[in-house]
Amino acid sequence: MAQQKLRSSNWFGKKGKDGFIYRAWMKNQGVPADFFEGKPVIGICNTWSELTPCNGHLRDLAEAVKKGVLEAGGFPVEFPVMSLGETLIKPTAMLYRNLASMDVEESIRANPVDGVVLLCGCDKTTPSLVMGACSVNIPALVISGGPMLKGHWKGKHIGTSDVWRFDVMHKLGQITAAEFLDAEACMARTPGHCAVMGTASTMATMVEALGLSLPNNAAIPAADARRKVISQLSGRRIVEMVKEDLTLSKVLTRKAFENAIMINAAIGGSTNFVIHLLAIAGRIGVDLTIDDFDKYSQKVPLLANIQPSGENYMEDLYYAGGLPAVMKEMENILNKDVITVNGKTLEENFNAAETCCNRDIVSTMEKPFKPDSGIVVVKGNLAPNGAVIKPSAATPALLQHTGKAVVFENIEDYHTRIDDPALEIDATAVMVLKNVGPKGYPGMAEVGNMALPKKLLEQGVTDMVRISDGRMSGTGFGTVVLHVSPEAAAGGTLALVQNGDLITLDAENRSLHLHVEDAEIDRRRAAWKQTEKVHARGYVHLYQMHVEQAHLGADMDFLRGGSGSEVTRDSH
Template sequence: MDKELRSRQWFGRKGKDGFIYRAWMKNQGIPAHELQGKPVIGICNTWSELTPCNAHFRELAESVKHGIYEAGGFPVEFPVMSLGETLIKPTAMLYRNLVSMDVEESIRANPLDGVVLLCGCDKTTPALIMGAASVNLPTIVVSGGPMLTGKYRGQDISTSDVWRFSEAYRSGVMSDEELFVAEACMTRSRGHCAVMGTASTMACMVESLGLSLPENAAIPAADSRRKVLAHLSGSRIVDMVNEDLKLSDILTRQAFENAITVNAAIGGSTNFVIHLLAIAARIGVDLGMDDFNNIKNIPLLANLQPSGKYFMEDFYYAGGLPALMKELHAVLHRDSITVSGKPIEENYLRSECFNRDMIATMDKPFNLLAGIVVVKGNLCENGAVLKPSAASPALMNHTGRAVVFENIEDYKAKIDDPNLDVDETSVLVLKNVGPKGYPGMPEVGNMSIPKKLLEKGVTDMVRISDGRMSGTGFGTVVLHVSPEAAIGGTLAIVQNGDIIHLDVAAGLLQVELTEDEIIRRKGELQPFENLTSRGYVWLYQTHVEQAHLGADMVFLKGGSGTGVLRDSH
């Protein structure tokens, strides 16, 4: 290796400075030769017992360490803030940018030559990549893996069934006791959600971008092969440091286009859009909302919940993401470089599919409807997103009367009210759940069907909001409306009874109001006020960008580089 190790700026010094850096590392029992001449590899760990998806990461980190030692590097594990989607309030998305700041500063300020990112739950993956991208050291990602498929009364279940169970419970079909039993049956092993929710989508995003070794996306967390992959990743990051293979070498425009293509074929989460936009802005790749429209007409190849019937465990046994990417060979940028140092086609060309009902071919796809559709119109000038494979075909071109909820509290108070003026043709509209308005843009966009309609057998309606939806959710749901209501977007002035028209094929979302009426109503809006005047939430609400830009903070776009701010010793 020609380039001097970055860690030498700390451990290779003479006199007082080197004394301080080495001495305080030696109090952990580290001999001097470990600190001089070996690549120092940081293991960025989002382990936390408050993040159940990532609760096995201390064990996984040990496998990474074995690989680093084997390849001649020296591992140092460090914690960063961890986001558990299931527990944190008001929403994990509020803190994604904070975690990215933690990661960026932890990497840049410390004597690291390369980094292994350990991530699993929804926001930990994009947050870690965003932070690492802004520093741009050699980096490899190891995902935590999906949990094993749930088993309940002879049926396979997963996180997607939460929404079905909820509607069954609300309509009286499912009892408290049955719901209690089901929750233990669903989460029966370590790992993140067992379907193509956001966590699995992020793991697939990582592999399709070229940031991980092959098969990272789908190996179950409980499978010993997950530890083997972690070990191999630890070995590989040492080689990456020696080759000076950085994130900017991998995260090219072509890599992002590959990720978008793969996301269409797997039926990935709509959250993919907001996270990929944020990552692209950190590494300096020009990516916009229109890039996510399925212009290549990629069909749905993965028969996975919530768009299909199988689970991530089945996906792995069928050949995993390499087998699916092999079907996309003709439409991928095959020469995009990955963390292996080789073109991405090397990751999948020798793979095989072992279940054609699970992974379909381009000639005989599982569903012709796939990807994410970006719609625009006077209701969302900067765009909104919808996932066709999870929607009802009959509602893809729909005109209906708006039933408006001004905020999440208004929605909760009214949705089950028997006097709610709503029918199955109505369009449910939820305001003020965007990045600034909530704050943090929660996963409340897939609003429940009003109880009075559930009892009539209605299972889907057009729903529109400036919030997000869980990747495990489904339905004809329009999300990420931009500009959001809180900053005076047209969504803010929609009233009960206004006529809304959705035409997915035409990429159109309109409220049938004249331009003069829209201007008049906007003139009556009250100015937005931050929820608080202090701390991170104030910082977020003051500086967060809109959904169509990735909902990052404006001052975090781009990179800080590898240099430290000041040399204190």
């Protein structure tokens, strides 16, 4: 079979002046002439940044990838794209996910790249890179940065989920300010993203479940030398993918997305998984809806005993057999024949792996850690297009609950009033936070798991039903209803909720209902006026004008669907 023409030949294979320019300026980096003679050009898309601590080691991984590319006869070229560090970026990294995806798409499209390795780690870097690469649809694979090692503090293991616990303990005087500060250094003690099944680890699991990475990508710790090994092997493999023309659209089939949803349920993955997978599906052209997350999560129990749904950490999952061990337990329900980036089927990959070696970490389908897992989608007059909740991280008794609304109009209102002793609230109330959705915040921040009022914490209350149009950190937990769509800033019913309104959450029956007559809702809607600020310029203005609602993935309306990897015209 004749070898397919390389995309990069439209640059480096040119004759005359254009070819001279393309090659000459690359040669100032010491590139030998034979690198331009038919070697696949592999882009290494790197989100390294000192402002993204989770990705601070990706330069080392890029060097390992380059070794692999060279070994396989490719021409590696590393390039930077916008990096999104969840811990530092204001108002939220989610605001810039779509911008970073545009950076990735255009960087690939405009340059002589035949295949691309996506180096990512912190929460939004993974979906943004995958989204951008999908829009170009060339051979691509993902390498995650890996989780940090679990922390050690006062004889206990700790991870990011403990941040919420430490905050409560500090407020209640159970730990001192000095102890609170000491825990900082004890928790994030190595390179890598969150050590628990937060959104970053969920995203690393997602790409392996979709078949976009080599087996075991999800759980190898960042500090483990085997993270460099998988990077080098990925560098070798991407060269072969180019030769095979194994593009993203051949891997990201409908069956692959169904697998990812089921596997996310089994590992107790982040609710943010929903919004990112929907966006990726929209880019590659797979018809996926929010209802699919409920459909394919049902009857999938929690198999991975990892925080926040369980007790352990990502490194424990790796030592127990990694994600392949989880998938092997699920073989009777997964689409086993889907192709993955290593050219093998999902079944071939998990059958080649060792079986689980620690049943305290990976359970069986017959004896799971928890019967309820995955994502539950609730709908009703309060969320006509849906909202999501994660039962494995919730209090079972609160999954069917009716209470009076205590309303916060925006995040500033919440911070001003939440610890006011005069706030009328008790443990039966339903906390409602408005205007933190895609348009309203803007960017849909991780504020949905509102901290409880101090006066209730002092009474021993540990959880309450909380509802918002925002998101929650994957490291968080509680009975939290998220992604209410339409959001308040778009005029959704959430905007019309008032203090004292009765709200019923019935997760079992997939219902979220506001007990207000339709006529009264119509009256309130007629009187409603948008209060949240619309930005007048720049990217934030573009975002607010074009971002879709949460049930569609919060992508920009003009970015859905790919347009191939066409080459722009010569300009010389």
